[in-house]
Amino acid sequence: MFYERHQAWSVLLRLFHWSFVLSIITLVITGLYIHFPWTNTMVIGGSSFPMATMRYIHFIAGFVFSAALMVRAYLLLFGNAQERFWDFLPITPRNIKNLFTTLGRYLYLDVGHEHRLGHNALAGIFYFLTFLVAAVQVVAGFFMLYPESAFWQKWGTLLFVSQQQGRGIHYLIMWYFGIFAVIHIYIVVWNDIFSRNGLISSIFSGAKYISEDY
Amino acid sequence: MSRRVEDQGTGIQVSRRGFIKGCTMAAAALGLAETMVPKLVEAATSPKRPPVVWLHFQECTGCTESLLRASHPDIGKLILDIISLDYHETVMAPSGFQAEKSLDDAVSGNVGKFICVVEGAIPTKDGGIYCKIADRTAMDILDDVGSKAAAVIAIGTCASFGGIQAAEPNPTGAVGVTKLLSGTPVINIPGCPPNPISFLGTVLHYLTFKRLPRTDQLGRPLFAYGRKNHDQCERRAHFDEGRFVEQFGDEGHRQGYCLYKMGCKGPQTFANCPAVRFNDADVWPVSCGHGCVGCTEPDFWDTMSPFYERLPGMTIPAGGRGIVDAATSKGKVILGAAAGAVGIHAAVGVGKKIFGNNEDE
Ligand code: SF4
Secondary structure (H helix, E strand, C coil): CCCCECCCCCHHHHHHHHHHHHHHHHHHHHHHHHCCCCCCCCCCCCCHHHHHHHHHHHHHHHHHHHHHHHHHHHHHHCCCCCCCCCHCCCCCCCHHHHHHHHHHHHHCCCCCCCCCCCHHHHHHHHHHHHHHHHHHHHHHHHHHHCCCCHHHHHHHHHHHCHHHHHHHHHHHHHHHHEEEEEHHHHHHHHHHHHHCHHHHHHHHHHHEEEEEEC | CHHHHHHHHHHCCCHHHHHHHHHHHHHHHCCHHHHHHHHHHHHCCCCCCCEEEEEEEEEHHHHHHHCCCCHHHHHHHHHHHCCCCEEEEECCCCCCHHHHHHHHHHCHHHHHHCCCEEECCCCCCCHHCCCCCCCCHHHHHHHHHHHCCCEEEEEEHHHHHCCCHHHHCCCCEEHHHEEEEECCCCEEEECCCCHHHHHHHHHHHHHHHHCCEECCCCCCHHHHHHCCCCHCCHHHHHCCCCCCCCCCCCCCCCCCCCCHHHHHHHCCCCCCCCHCCEEECCEEEHCCCCCCCCCCCCCCHHHHHCCCCCCCEEEEECCCCEEECCCHHHHHHHHHHHHHHHHHHHHHHHHHHHHCCCCCC
């Protein structure tokens, strides 16, 4: 079988992906600690500051997360052909058709297969949703981090009304990311097996393999 | 008229010392320099100071009670002394038609000049029939009196955001003043009850500078609601150090550790409780060993309760009536379902591979 190597993802996109992944893992672990601090120092004078440390790490990871999000926002508009949002959102006839073939494929139906270098339209919808959810998460996060800043108060109050509700939504979105991760990893592995285009390695190397007779 | 009667009836008289002391406390709360105190005193004693009309709607009168029964009597007296109360249903002498006349006199004689203090929420359902005074609905009275006032001070969480009346399912359609009144500047002094000093500070600010203090997005004065309780709390060091009360009465509780795990809402609540404290006895809930319940925040009955849990069932703003009850257990179920779906999907794929009806080969 003859495979052709195609560059799919830019360095910047791969950097975005991995900083996003690592920051999310860090944020979930430290976030769960902040939500329910499972340790109790009890002794006075220990100076171990577990809560302060967890929050510190959480905030740093939050900044990495936000930076990654900003990079993705830039790439949505100015990235390479695969990275721009009109390449994968079902807003063109090509992508709407692709949405149905992808759904069919995932249901193990014989509906044919489009060779795509970028995201399929179903993945595209969820990546875009994740992008928006992440933006809400960032606003909620900064609203809590800088409660006295007029800027964040304005946006935070607009979106969440109170700190308590912002905090609740921040927590719920954490679960979204957990659920997203499970499905994302599964689908990627599935595609790596069934589509044989080197999907998993592409997020490291940037290249996908496309075979004409497959 | 009511002033004179009050003076006789309750013997309200503030000594000059007490008066200056009260003004100084308010100046401190406002973040004003000591040199401003004479200005506050001057404004507070000016014979030209605006009259005050005090409206009671759906509420428990706790805000008035907490003002008048402050353990430091000077504050309560000071408030009654500086704001010439022409109409206050709890403390005025007249009743019936006379009371209505007092209100009418105070309003029509001072259009655009008087301060209107509102205590309690306003029911709006079914034409507002759930709260009527002298056969007029609260909506009607607020519309009439509030629109003629120079400024409206909504005292307490009920007048600010609807309070307990507006808690789910809000049978009377209760709302706060800001939802109904436009055209008149409104300031919110939420709290259940609010700190008398926050109210006094707002009034003195208005009398001295002829305008309301700067507010946050929810219309609360920044001098009192600019910071979170959590960021001023005396137990904060325990929080950062990870020393928590696990159960009321346990060792951590006796040691005065942080109440975070007991559902303290200090981290979500803007107020000056730890700084200004209550009753001149230097207390606030956390100093007494009970978590903050977030009473200065909108919809706190719905979003902060049960008070002893960190993240209780809460309403999501944009989602309307959606309740996130025990989000953790739901989250786990959804995560489990996702994993299950993934498993089934994978099993089908594996089956296809094994039984060979895969044209991809
Ligand atoms: S007791 Fe409440 S307000 Fe004080 S530090 Fe703990 S969580 Fe924060």
